Amino acid sequence: MQIAGKTFLISGGGSGLGAATAQLLVDRGAQVLLADVNAGAGEQMAAQLGDRARFVQTDVTSEMAVRQAVTVAVDVFGALHGAVNCAGIAIAEKVIGKRGVHDL
Known part of the structure; x- marks a missing residue:
């Protein structure tokens, strides 16, 4: 796939896997x-990446926001x-306890 000159939307792009993916794509043009x-994280990452990056605050659980x-x-x-989906949507719950794995 030709990456240079292409545009990608990265959900969760402000930090973690999304930020690393954004850095890789920008490094490849x-x-x-x-x-x-x-x-805060999104604006900081966009500034770090430079002119080939922009940030928009987006709640990926909202179809209108994604549009x-x-x-x-x-x-x-x-x-x-x-598009690369790196946004995590989960409820923080215990997954393991003294008696083993909890039902997920």
Whole structure:
């Protein structure tokens, strides 16, 4: 796949796996739109990545918010060629206890 010159939307792009993915794509010549619920982390990561990155605060559980992020990607970079989902949506619960694994 040709990555240089392409635009990718990365959910969860403000930190962790999403940020690492964004860094890799930018290093290979892509533009990235970081979509993350955490505005501070997303803005910081976009600044770190430079001119080929933008951030939009996005709650991926909201279809309207995701549609808005796609629109921003197209408006800013002219097209959207791919998406990488790194956003984690989970309820923090114990998975193991004294008697073994809890039902998930």
